[in-house]
Amino acid sequence: MAVLSGERLHENMERLLPGARTAALLWQGAALAGGVLLGAGRVYGGAAPFGLALVIGCPPAYCLAAAVGTLAAGVVLQPALLGIKVGVAAVAAATVRRLIDGRPRAGALAGCLTLAAAQLVQILLLGGFVNFSQTAAVGCTALLAAGLGWAFASFPVREPRGVCLWLAVGAACLQRCAVGPLAPGLALASAAGLCAAIGGTLEQTAVLSIALAAALTAAGPERAFAALAVAMGSLAASCLCPGERGRCAGVFAVGCTLGALAAPDAVSVVPLAVSAGVGVTAALALPGSVMRRIFPPPAPPVQAQGLSGAARKLSAVADTLSDIADTVNAVCQRQMPPKGESFDFVVEQVARTTCQSCTRRSRCWVRGYATAMDGLQHLKPVLESKGRVEVQDLPGQLSVCIHPADLCTAANHGYRLWRSRRQTRARASMLRTALTEQYSALAGALAQLAAKLGQAGLPDPRREAKLAQLFAELGLDALECSVTADLAGRLTASVTICRTHFTQEEISGLVEEVSRLCRRDMDLPEITHCRTVTMLTFGEKPLFTAEFGAAGHAAAGQSVSGDALDQFCDTSGRAQMLLCDGMGTGRAAAVDGQMAAKLTAQLLRAGFAAESAARLVNVALGLKGAEQEAGATLDLLTVDLYTGRAGLFKAGAAPSFLVRGGVPRMLDGASLPMGTLDSLVGRSTTFALDAGDWVVLVSDGALADGADWLMQQLQLCARLGHTPKQAAETVADAAARRAGDKRDDITVAVLAVGKVG
The missing domain is CATH 1.10.1760 (Arp2/3 complex 21 kDa subunit ARPC3)
Incomplete structure (x- = not known):
């Protein structure tokens, strides 16, 4: 019966798992071969622990096959007495593990005790004579077999x-x-x-x-x-x-x-x-x-994993802000107009305060309902034109009223309430639009920052260690030190030390040492001083250089220009040039222009892209213009000094000019100024620059006589070999002379691209 049950078990196993029986036989054969191979091995001193260790550490299902292989190898390939002892110990260990306790500890105990017993029997048979070399070999075999068996079981x-x-x-x-x-x-x-x-x-x-x-x-x-x-x-x-x-x-x-x-x-x-x-x-x-x-x-290193996690979180925040903006807009668009938004509110106010207690209420509002409603509706143009209504302004439909003065008082009060409600509604709508636009702009900006953060390169521990050692040798222990490479392979080295001031010679020496350690041509560092620390950021020297030039004149009769200009190179190897022209002239225009330029520059330095920065500034100008008219144009040029790729973003700005090979051409795009609409309407243009090219941004005051003469002036400046500063001054002075007393605010900004020598 037992034999039949075993045969049925094997048949069912083969039916459910095809090839399982063959695989089991192969594993048993592998255990047998492993026992033969390991059983033949010896170490210095004559110990042979490997076969017994395999029996102790292998799974219980294969320990008998491993023991047979160890016994065969011991008899054939080991010294006679030692091989027999190890073989018997392996069989004992396999028997205990298979029949009593499958744990390696039980097998090790059985095998070691069997070895010790066999050695003791040999000593007794020899009349108490102890062969110390054989005894030491047996003892080492037992100890090494137990240790290796535990290692085989613990380390798969x-x-x-x-x-x-x-x-x-x-x-x-x-x-x-x-x-x-x-x-x-x-x-x-x-x-x-x-x-x-x-x-x-x-x-x-x-x-x-x-x-x-x-x-x-x-x-x-x-x-x-x-x-x-x-x-x-x-x-x-x-x-x-x-x-x-x-x-x-x-x-x-x-x-x-x-x-x-x-x-x-x-x-x-x-x-x-x-x-x-x-x-x-x-x-x-x-x-x-x-x-x-x-x-x-x-x-990836912990820092890189942290950057990836931060990028994912920023991306999730951006998606959430975008969803909030879409939800708020959808809800407000589907919402029914609230009560009190139409002129019927004024009619209801008159009927409730004046006509409800009047003795002729039934005559006017039941039999003469249409006449009364028509007369009250005729009060709307009078109220909108004068802001109030008098008795003599009452139409003929209301001539039967016995309380004309009270009716006028109620109509004036209701109109004031109605207009207040409309203003509150309009202001709330404007704030809601500004809020959702700001959410959308922030969502886009955060998504761009998340993409940049997710593309951050892995740190370079070896260069970091060298850089930290450099500052330690100078007596400036680095509080933080990092050297990373972006996807293009460009290195950025950042070091934070205790607050320290450097001279130009010291900075030049630092750049040389950092370039030598990093084996890259590094540029002058950006140095940021905080309360107690100084942060130095070294970047690779770009392929191109940027030289700026600017000049301007205020409008005729004004001491302050409404134009605002900023030119700088950021830590990412980009040259930025932005020009904002406040709407109008004088101090009010200057406030708008300076506000737009300052906010845009701050956002650009923080890593925001041009369009995202412009959208946020558009919201700020729109909120400022809630009480008074406000707006500003934006001309923003961004040049990647590593590749020469340039991007020009315009929002209501005057045409710009590209001078290549001494020949200017106009860059224009239809758009609207910032702060005039709820959402920004701008235009982006991308193009490539090379060494010797100029990009010229001008305010509308420089184009009083059109663009042709300005292009001729730029061509003349290029042929005469003017610097960007000289070219800007020449064009601005010429525009001021041509405009005369009708001069508007004039600003000319020039960026010249050069090659690193």
Whole structure:
């Protein structure tokens, strides 16, 4: 019955899991082969712990097969007495684990006690004679088997620690399988060490090389020089050229050659050369996909993960703000007009306060309802034109009223309330529109910042350490230090130290040292002083340079210009030039222009894109213009000094000009000023710049006589070789002379692109 049940169980297993029986047999065969291989291995002193360790550490289902292999290897390949003792101990450990307790601890206890008992029986049979070398070998075998068995059970082969352990054990056991000049254990150690140097880290290579060298030395002390040579070659390859197959193999060969100098004689070098050659060939033949599977790329550093997390959070915040704006707009658009928005509110006010207590109420509001309503509706144009109504203004339909003065008082009071409600409604609508527009603008700006933050490069720990050491040698310990590379490969180095002031000579010296350490041509740093610290930000020197020039004149009869100009280069390697023209002339226009220019510049320095910055400034000007008219044009030029790409954003601004090869051409785009509409209506243009090109921004006062004469003036300035400052002054002075007493605010700004020498 039991046999039939077992057969049915196997039949059901084969039916449910096709191939399961074959796989189980293959695993049993592998355990048997492993027992034979490990059972043949020995270490210095005659101990043979590997086969017993496999029985102790393997899964209980395979321990009997491993014990049979260990017993066979002990009888055939080990000294007779030691092999029999180890084989019997392995069988005892497997029996206990399979029948009583499957834990490795029970197997280790059974195996070690069996070894001790066998040694004690031998001593008793020999009449108490103790062979100290055999006793020491048996004791070392028991201790090493227990330790290795625990390691086999605790460190699975799928983990790096388990791979290192099994490679070391395999190298030690294969030393017994030498075939002529080929030492398989040494070849395995060479292949594993070179693979670690190519695909792994220096730390992984060091640990693996030391473990393999120790295993080879323990298995065959006469080959200690060879183990040292292989470890030296692996470490040298990992240090000097990690990840490069050909160069790693060359450095490994040189390291093995230097290690061979420690060989006792020339004949001993032959196994090293042959085995190392076989290992190098095997490592170079290993496919890259298998190498990446064995040594997966390391996880991003904590800082990079933090930046990615921050980028995701910013993106989520941007989506939330955008959803809020859309929801508020949708709700307000679907909402019915509130009570009191139409002129019927005034009619109801009169009927409730004057007609409700009148004795003729039924006559006027029942039989004469249409006449009364028509007469009250005729009061609307009078109230809107005069703001109040008198008795003589009452239409003929209301001539029958016996309380005309009270009717006029009620109508005037209701009209004031109605107008107040309308103004409040309009102001609330304006504020709601400004709020939702600000939400949308902030959402777009945050999304752009999140994209930039998500593209931030990984830090460079080696350069960071060198930079921190540089400042430490100067007596300025770095509180924070970072060196990162963006997606284009450009480096940015940031250092935070205690508040310190630098001279120009000291700054130049710092730039030279930082450039030497980073092996890049770094630009002058941006220095920011806070209360107790100083932050220095070094960026790579751009490919292009930017030279600015500007000139201007106030409107005729005015002491203040309504134009506002700002020109600067930010820390991202971009040249920014913005021109704002306040609507009108004088101080009011100057306030709007300066406000728009200052806010835009601050947002640009914070990392906002041109359109996002303009949308936020548009909201600010719109709120300012709630009580009085306000508005300003915006001309914003952004030039990437690394690539020469330029972007021009216009919001109601005058045409701009590009001068290339001494020939100007006009850049124009239809748009509306900021602050005039709830949403911004601007236009963006992109183009490429090269060394020698000019971009000229002007306010509308410089174009009083059109653009043709201005283009001729710019062409003349270019041919005469004027600097941007000279060209701006020449054009501004000429525009002022041509306008005469009708002169408006005039501003001319020039940016000239040059090549870094």
